[in-house]
Ligand SMILES: NC(=O)C1=CN([C@@H]2O[C@H](COP(=O)(O)OP(=O)(O)OC[C@H]3O[C@@H](n4cnc5c(N)ncnc54)[C@H](OP(=O)(O)O)[C@@H]3O)[C@@H](O)[C@H]2O)C=CC1
């Protein structure tokens with residue numbers, strides 16, 4: 001019998017570990033690459049990732065490794081679960097090795113300056129690779145604890161979508177396919193900003209009406225922005241849009257929500273981020289999104305409001321007053337069905 005080829009997961013954080021476990025539970029041999037040799041050795045011996053996913057057993061089919069070159073050489077399907085700030089610098093030096101491989105980004109961020117999404121960076125580094133993204137309401141800990149979960153794999157390459165479905169689909173994890181890579185990936189990146197606002201609102205004791213208003217207006221705002229960049233608004237009604245927005249804006253398990261909650265309790269942004277000690281992509285996304293919205297002239301009052309509080313010295317009360325007293329608008333404006341002329 002021939003041995004099954006291993007699949008790579010890049011990143012030693014909570015999401016990389018949760019996805020590595022899913023693959024291994026399906027009988028797929030996994031090489032999970034992380035930069036820290038001590039972490040890899042400890043995970044090999046103790047079968048746990050205590051810093052990022054405490055209390056979850058790392059499946060015996062996951063081999064924690066720290067030799068990136070050997071990992072990329074050995075695997076034709078590679079899941080990338082690195083922070084957005086690290087993805088380019090980790091992979092660019094190995095561009096030649098990525099030719100023809102399936103590269104699936106799990107990272108939900110946007111590159112500063114270029115405003116590139118992660119799969120666009122992968123495409124730039126490795127134009128000969130097969131590129132996809134995986135995004136949806138996917139809190140790593142819940143996946144690792146086998147909560148019933150669904151996600152979306154998106155790629156123009158249908159065979160890649162099917163390959164990802166085949167290795168990840170399981171008893172507790174369901175994978176839907178989409179051809180709208182841009183929309184799916186943009187949804188995952190944008191919702192992090194609104195999770196910060198939602199966490200803040202909860203810490204400030206705001207009610208359920210407020211939470212619902214925030215989530216719904218966030219959906220309107222992110223869809224309006226995405227449409228202006230050419231995305232399909234319908235994608236935002238799916239798991240990678242409203243699905244991920246709901247989970248991240250509702251759950252204290254979300255790190256972006258936690259940053260917002262800490263801000264609402266009076267911590268500075270620096271304190272909130274350092275107390276978290278994990279990746280909260282929404283902070284960087286907020287900065288690049290504010291600039292991009294201005295550049296493409298899209299109305300994003302929630303993004304502008306959070307940016308004003310965190311980076312322009314405005315108080316929360318000033319921003320709330322400004323938002324609530326803004327000129328009256330129509331509902332669901334981003335798909336023009338208001339019935340008004
Ligand atoms: N956690 C979740 O629920 C989900 C996360 N995601 C996305 O997955 C991505 C990864 O997040 P997540 O796993 O949660 O992150 P974590 O905060 O759990 O872990 C971050 C990981 O990235 C590693 N890392 C940081 N900088 C570098 C670098 N320069 N080179 C190599 N490795 C580096 C860290 O290594 P070290 O310890 O050595 O610093 C650590 O292993 C994010 O974009 C996130 O939005 C998507 C869906 C769900």
Ligand SMILES: O=C(CO)COP(=O)(O)O
Nearest residue numbers: 136137138139254255256
């Ligand atoms: O993307 C996520 C859930 O789908 C995880 O969100 P956080 O990065 O805020 O934890």
